[in-house]
Amino acid sequence: AQSVTQLGSHVSVSEGALVLLRCNYSSSVPPYLFWYVQYPNQGLQLLLKYTSAATLVKGINGFEAEFKKSETSFHLTKPSAHMSDAAEYFCAFNNFGNEKLTFGTGTRLTIIP
Amino acid sequence: NAGVTQTPKFQVLKTGQSMTLQCAQDMNHEYMSWYRQDPGMGLRLIHYSVGAGITDQGEVPNGYNVSRSTTEDFPLRLLSAAPSQTSVYFCASSPGLAGVETQYFGPGTRLLVL
Numbered sequence: 518a519q520s521v522t523q524l525g526s527h528v529s530v531s532e533g534a535l536v537l538l539r540c541n542y543s544s545s546v547p548p549y550l551f552w553y554v555q556y557p558n559q560g561l562q563l564l565l566k567y568t569s570a571a572t573l574v575k576g577i578n579g580f581e582a583e584f585k586k587s588e589t590s591f592h593l594t595k596p597s598a599h600m601s602d603a604a605e606y607f608c609a610f611n612n613f614g615n616e617k618l619t620f621g622t623g624t625r626l627t628i629i630p
Numbered sequence: 631n632a633g634v635t636q637t638p639k640f641q642v643l644k645t646g647q648s649m650t651l652q653c654a655q656d657m658n659h660e661y662m663s664w665y666r667q668d669p670g671m672g673l674r675l676i677h678y679s680v681g682a683g684i685t686d687q688g689e690v691p692n693g694y695n696v697s698r699s700t701t702e703d704f705p706l707r708l709l710s711a712a713p714s715q716t717s718v719y720f721c722a723s724s725p726g727l728a729g730v731e732t733q734y735f736g737p738g739t740r741l742l743v744l
Contacts, residue, residue, distance in 0.1 A: 559738075561673075561733075561735045562735065563733070566732065607672060613729065614727060614730050616661060616727055616728050617675060620665075622671060622672045623672050
């Protein structure tokens, strides 16, 4: 089945350290891929999206993600974590270009001072 | 622009009661969706609409109804609430297909069914 998997439901990093959140997809055709962020008690907002224009996608707040077809991955990174990055992050996927977005189960990121 | 607004913020229901969760957007988006968020399960699509008068089922539609009489509003009705419907509900809108375009989310409605 076509799907998206997020590895690690909880990730903790020290302030200033590299952030790496993992997302793998399963699809027989090139997918559309998204990362959304949810701050405490808020709705989701878009961090970045991949729609086949470029494999390295830059988003807001210093985040970026690289589409790797050979690894079926779309991992989210940020070189230096900030306290304000503490949130839940969702990878989302669509492989038909239609109305339905399938979300991963989410990764909660904790920043250690 | 207010973006996507949802009311109420919190609601407690007894099993068997009905209620309507309101959602409105002022961005003139054609596409609107309802999701529920449960711990460890991410967001799951309940119903969606591609324009006024057009709705369709998502992944978990049972126990919910929707209608879309205007571009701005997309209410979600719980017909007979059950404890399994305890969840956080998010409404979202997008200027194009939700699987391609950015979705804009409301702040959510937290529902507890006793």
